[in-house]
Amino acid sequence: MGRLIKNHWARLLMLSAAGWQVGAAIEGFFWPKVFWDFITTSLDVAVKPIPVLQILNLVFGLLVLAWEWPLKFIAGTPPHRSIVLRLLVYPLGALLCALMYQSGDVAIYYLIGMAAYFWAYSEGEVVCATPWTLPKRNTSSPSQKV
Structure with missing residues (x-):
């Protein structure tokens, strides 16, 4: 058994979340509803008559799919390789969701x-x-040096 590669596992989680986010945004165009409407109705303007929240969720979900898969022009770039940038950007996606x-x-x-x-x-x-x-892997380990 090998070690768990946490960033691959996290990438799969984010791909799943982004796919669900895109689907939820498309569904939100047909049935607009704010999750917190049982507390306040002041957020209803974010989903109707102009679907701002749905559009933001759709765009963010597609960007996360492109970033995590990644597309050819994104692969290997510093934003693609940065875990810190992901930790800074993904809370915004969680808030939108x-x-x-x-x-x-x-x-x-x-x-x-x-x-x-x-x-x-x-x-x-x-x-x-x-x-x-x-x-x-580093092929030269300290135990092999003579």
Whole structure:
């Protein structure tokens, strides 16, 4: 058994969350509803008559899918390889999801994915330039030096 590569696990969580976020945003165009409408109705202007929250969720979900898969022009760039940038950007996605009724569960997936990315960052993992690969091992170890 090998070691768990936390950034790959987090990437899969974020891909799942982003896919659900896109689906929830599309559903939100047909049935607009704010998750927190049982507390206040002041947020209803975010979903109707102009679907601002749905559009933001759709755009953010598509950007996360492009970032996490990644697309060819994104792969290997500093934003793609940065775990810190992910930890700074993904709370915004979680907030957008938490505001819309259809994507309330997706916010929890974003939080779990952010925790996995933080775990990977705290253990010193790096995101490889080539997607879905493992970092190269150091062939010369101190025990082999003569």
